[in-house]
Amino acid sequence: MEAKHPQDSRTVMTDLVLPSETNPLKNLFGGELLARMDRAASIAARRHSRRIVVTVSVNHVAFKKTVPLGSVVTVEASISRAFNSSMEVVIDVWIEDRESGIRSRANDAIYTFVAVDESGSPVPVPPIEPQTDLEKERFDAALRRKQLSLVLAGKMKPQEATELKALFME
Numbered sequence: 080m081e082a083k084h085p086q087d088s089r090t091v092m093t094d095l096v097l098p099s100e101t102n103p104l105k106n107l108f109g110g111e112l113l114a115r116m117d118r119a120a121s122i123a124a125r126r127h128s129r130r131i132v133v134t135v136s137v138n139h140v141a142f143k144k145t146v147p148l149g150s151v152v153t154v155e156a157s158i159s160r161a162f163n164s165s166m167e168v169v170i171d172v173w174i175e176d177r178e179s180g181i182r183s184r185a186n187d188a189i190y191t192f193v194a195v196d197e198s199g200s201p202v203p204v205p206p207i208e209p210q211t212d213l214e215k216e217r218f219d220a221a222l223r224r225k226q227l228s229l230v231l232a233g234k235m236k237p238q239e240a241t242e243l244k245a246l247f248m249e
């Protein structure tokens with residue numbers, strides 16, 4: 080299968096924060112942001128694989144900043160690395176200052192999706208060829224994150240997680 084670039088799957092979704100999506104402090108609910116990120120990541124995974132995709136794991140989420148009612152929120156997702164049937168999706172969330180228009184990062188996350196056929200069985204996806212320094216950095220770290228996720232899910236023995244172990248040996 081021919082390799083694709085992270086840019087090929089880049090998905091950008093911009094939307095407002097409405098009153099029904101906020102907590103008593105009038106900030107965006109974490110679950111609402113998780114859902115927006117899942118939707119953007121799912122589109123990115125579909126663009127990369129051109130298959131049906133399902134979320135298999137939410138590997139990392141950091142709620143760095145509150146997102147106030149009325150904010151303009153942009154969720155950007157792209158594939159950082161593809162394995163056999165699984166794809167790591169990196170998601171950045173930005174909010175826009177109403178007056179200056181300057182964007183600041185509110186959140187980031189890493190989800191893993193799997194491409195499946197009509198009966199839900201995993202199918203292979205194209206590999207990723209990173210181009211920029213940031214894409215290369217994310218690509219290199221993705222195997223460690225996959226191994227950590229599999230160890231935490233009880234699907235890999237810690238002693239088999241060679242890339243992950245190497246991180247602690249450095």
Ligand SMILES: CC(=O)SCCNC(=O)CCNC(=O)[C@H](O)C(C)(C)COP(=O)(O)OP(=O)(O)OC[C@H]1O[C@@H](n2cnc3c(N)ncnc32)[C@H](O)[C@@H]1OP(=O)(O)O
Nearest residue numbers: 121133134135136162163164165191193199201228229232
């Ligand atoms: C868009 C949505 O929100 S969809 C709704 C939420 N998601 C779902 O309903 C998915 C439910 N889960 C499933 O259907 C199945 O578990 C599947 C299809 C995802 C995987 O099926 P399995 O029989 O576990 O397949 P298998 O063990 O071969 O794993 C498939 C791939 O997922 C990877 N994987 C499985 N679990 C994890 C995990 N916790 N973290 C990271 N990767 C994982 C495997 O390493 C494998 O990757 P590879 O093929 O690239 O090497």
